[in-house]
Amino acid sequence: MFLFFDVLPFRKQLEYSQTITCSRCGHFGRYEVYLVGNRFRLFFIPILSFGKKYLVRTTCCDTWYLLDPKIGKAIERKETVSIRESDLQLYQTGEPIEGRCPNCGASYPQGAHFCPNCGAKVDEHER
Numbered sequence: 001m002f003l004f005f006d007v008l009p010f011r012k013q014l015e016y017s018q019t020i021t022c023s024r025c026g027h028f029g030r031y032e033v034y035l036v037g038n039r040f041r042l043f044f045i046p047i048l049s050f051g052k053k054y055l056v057r058t059t060c061c062d063t064w065y066l067l068d069p070k071i072g073k074a075i076e077r078k079e080t081v082s083i084r085e086s087d088l089q090l091y092q093t094g095e096p097i098e099g100r101c102p103n104c105g106a107s108y109p110q111g112a113h114f115c116p117n118c119g120a121k122v123d124e125h126e127r
Helices: 069-076
Strands: 005-021 028-042 045-058 064-067 088-092 098-100 107-109
Antiparallel strands (some): 045 064
């Protein structure tokens, strides 16, 4: 008789979106909430989830925060909640998705080599 089991990490995006002005980069963005953890499977059927964490990602600079589990569970139950800065703990810093042109100050998307406003070349070290 064979016994098939495994433990795999999982990530599930929860239905939540809150518009913010980011405290790290100063841009407008959204909070997106994710449930992450590990799942034990027996014969490819999920049996037990453990190590659950609620993470929040900012869409403006891709910074990740740990969310207070009480707020995360309320979001998972689809309750109306608002995430405050005091509910978050920095997990991983991200990079701004946009840069600023040194010539005219206009924003440009990450990976651009020229400013879309004035056409000036954007140097690598200024990104």
